[in-house]
Amino acid sequence: MHCQISNPIGLQLPPYFFSFCNITHLQPINTRTSIVSSASISQVHNYGTVDFERKPPVQWNHLYKRISLSGLGSGEVLEEWMMQGRKISKWELRRISKELRKFRRFYLALQVYEWMISKGEKFTLSSSDIAIQLDLVAKVHGMSSAEDIFVKLSDFQKNERTYGAILHVYSQSKEREKAETIFEKMKKESLITNALPFNEMMNLYMSLGEYNKVDSIVQEMKDNATPFDIYSYHIWICTCGAMMDVEKMERVLEEMTQDKNVNPNWTTHSTLATLYIKLGLLEKAEHHLKEVEQKLTGRDRHPYNFLISLYGKIGDKEGIYRIWNLYKSSFQSIPNSSYYALICSLVKVGDVEGAEEFYKEWEAIKVKYDPRITNFLMASYVRGGLLKKAEELFERASRNGGTANPSTWEILAEGYTRDREIGKALHCLNEAASVKRFRRWAPKPVNVEAVMKVCEETGDVENVEQFVELMRSLKCLNAGTYKSLVKTYAKAGKSVNDVILSMEKDEIAIDEEMEMLLNELRERV
Incomplete structure (x- = not known):
């Protein structure tokens, strides 16, 4: 976001x-006003991109919820909506896209624009729409895809808004030369009318x-x-x-x-x-x-969360509780993100009992399970040498319908590794790797090193081979992993010939350090 x-x-x-x-979060503003005259964070120049003009409220949210929750693509839901004889305006489509972007559903938001384009003249895109589309394409498909769209725009469409959008894409991608070229072009064409390009x-x-x-x-x-x-x-x-x-x-x-x-x-x-x-x-x-x-006001939750987090950083427990009480008195409901900030801060200041009490409160009122909250408390137990409490919390969350994510399993694996129970640690890491929604997950390097170190020290060939196989399946094998494998084999008195063959198969280069290690082992044999 x-x-x-x-x-x-x-x-x-x-x-x-x-x-x-x-630009996906910007609100309309009078572009003739060249500076921010309000403390409102949303009132920022946006190259004139306007998500939706001001009109009386309409019933757009029903369709938004259907798109958000259906599990289908936005286009399919919109087609079905039209087939049912229902009408939808460009204003409503923009509003739906804005809400999807607000919650980082960029792919669905982009599909809304793609559907609009597929309808031809029925929904003609303005330069504001194109600017937002460029930003979404970059987020979903990458910078080069956004570039492809930009270069195909007509001269008329290449204006302050679309130039500003591609400048933003380059800035986000840290493409300095390309950003500088666009920036100079905007200056040459007198397309800079406010601070945003400079920003x-x-x-x-x-x-x-x-x-x-x-x-x-x-x-x-x-x-x-x-x-x-x-x-x-x-x-x-x-x-x-x-x-x-x-x-x-x-x-x-x-x-x-x-x-x-x-x-x-x-x-x-x-x-x-x-x-x-x-x-x-x-x-x-x-x-x-x-x-x-x-x-602080009763309208914006964000400052409360930041105050709680920052008071936690300076060790001010009283400040944490004071802001929390103000927060609860200002809003009827408290979201998961705020409980997460609170529990993290209380743990940081050493008030674990307070964190546990608020965890119970969150358990009782939560609408949706948030694994981050359980994970943080579990991690504090593991790093405090309280693995049993971490296991109990994991089991409690599971009984209450909580779904573990890879981080949950990795925290438990860290605890088992600390206790040198590598078999249990590997079970947890395999569970983490099997969570389908997180296919790009990989264990933290510090945890990889910890597992390998225990295997080295104990000569645990069986578990180290299983761990190497897991790392291979995750495409995370490297020379360091193989060095630990060789040392484990050496500890167990096992031949390293198979390791050399595996390294060749996995295209891992044998560097000078590895060569010296292998020669040393050969001499022993």
Whole structure:
């Protein structure tokens, strides 16, 4: 849902921090207004892309739910809807696509646009629609597919919106040269009317760690008298934080507060708090957390979640409970994501009993099972040497209808490996690999190393061979795995000739270290 940036100091940033670069979430705004005049995060320039014009509410949500839940493609559901004699407007289709994008159902959202295109002149796509389509194609099929669509656009269709969309695609893909070419083209054609293209380039340079170029973009904006929006300041501040330049970061904040056209919002202060925490300046972080608290409303859940997480990071248990109580008094229902944030933070501050109580509360009220919550508590037990409690929690979740995901099984495998029960660990890893919805899953390298190390130390040839076979099936075999296999064979006094043949079959090169190891073993024999 948000653009990804490189994170030199491990920043945890608010999810809407970079929402300017996801055109799928942008709201309509008067493009004649060149700067953000509200603290609302959604009011951002968007190259003029408009998801839907303002009209009286309509009953679009029934069709949206049918698409979302049917398990069929959007096109099939829409065809069925039309076959039943029901009408649907372009406004409703845009609204459905917007909602699908909101929940990261990008493939279904793209299918809505593809269905519209298949109907010819009945649903003529505007440049706003094409811009959104480009973004969706890049998310679903990759950058090159979006490029193919862009190059086929007519000159009339290549405007501020579609150029902005392909610039966003390049920025997200970290294609610096291509992004720079489009950016220069937009300047040459006078297609830059607001801060957003500059923001895209700043974000790109920051993601590449080219912080001096962020400063160059800032200066260019000032030279051109391009008004900054709130995201321009946010990226600039975050760049200063990544450079660990606190003094400059605070000068940018001061400049932001002096800008009468920009209102610092909760995201501004939570970003600053995050940066100060990473820099070890906890008093400054607390100041900005208090600023976030002053901006809490009963309309937006996100700041509550971030406050809970950030108070957990600075070890403030009282702050966690204070925000949670405010949260519960402001909303009738609490989603899984908020319980996850709460339980994670309580574990981090050492309040495991509190986390367990809230886990029970969540169990009683949850609408849908969220394995992340169980997994985090299980992991805290495993890493605290409480494998039995992790097993009990796993069994309890299973009895209550919870479905384990690969991470669930891997956490248990980690616990068994710590207890040197490799047979049980392998069973769990095989279970993880068998979960069909996660076909690209692979065990964490640290867990692979741990299993192999125990096998090496004990000369457990049977289990190490099973583990190597699992890694082969996951296409995760490498030279390191084979080195551990050779050492295990050596411990058990078994010939390594079969290992050499397997390496050749798996196309694993025998490097100098492996060659020395094999020669040493041959000499022993």
